[in-house]
Amino acid sequence: MASIKGHCLCKSIQFKINSECRKSVFCHCKMCQRSNSEFSLYTKVNLKNLIITKKNSLKWYSSSKAYKRGFCSKCGSSLFFQKQVSPSHIAVITGCLNKSVPTVGHIYYQDKKNKLTIGKNLKKFKKSSEGFFDNHIYKIR
Numbered sequence: 001m002a003s004i005k006g007h008c009l010c011k012s013i014q015f016k017i018n019s020e021c022r023k024s025v026f027c028h029c030k031m032c033q034r035s036n037s038e039f040s041l042y043t044k045v046n047l048k049n050l051i052i053t054k055k056n057s058l059k060w061y062s063s064s065k066a067y068k069r070g071f072c073s074k075c076g077s078s079l080f081f082q083k084q085v086s087p088s089h090i091a092v093i094t095g096c097l098n099k100s101v102p103t104v105g106h107i108y109y110q111d112k113k114n115k116l117t118i119g120k121n122l123k124k125f126k127k128s129s130e131g132f133f134d135n136h137i138y139k140i141r
């Protein structure tokens, strides 16, 4: 089965994404600015397609009532973003993947800080896309 491997900086957390994932989306929200960088790039994976092979140092931070953020407690890499209650999917930071995933858009564009423009022809949402990008699937090969 085709897959993309990923790991944190120190390799204490290792995983793979099997078969498919959502195309990647830039998030410019203020919480991601603090947690990752001035903007973040995420793919989104059905839980059945994410196989975590090593996770001894995986810790979760509840960044809001609805969502939590997964990171490596050893090296500090930010890796995951997920619903607190009955998640069906997990958002994965594309920077920790061994391959790039095509990019389709921007969310929380109203919070964008830097004047630098990346992917200006991509679809933009001022806030959440409310699932708009969910059917933009990338078939891994």
Ligand SMILES: [Zn+2]
Binding pocket: 008, 009, 010, 011, 012, 013, 057, 072, 073, 074, 075, 076, 077
């Ligand atoms: Zn690590």
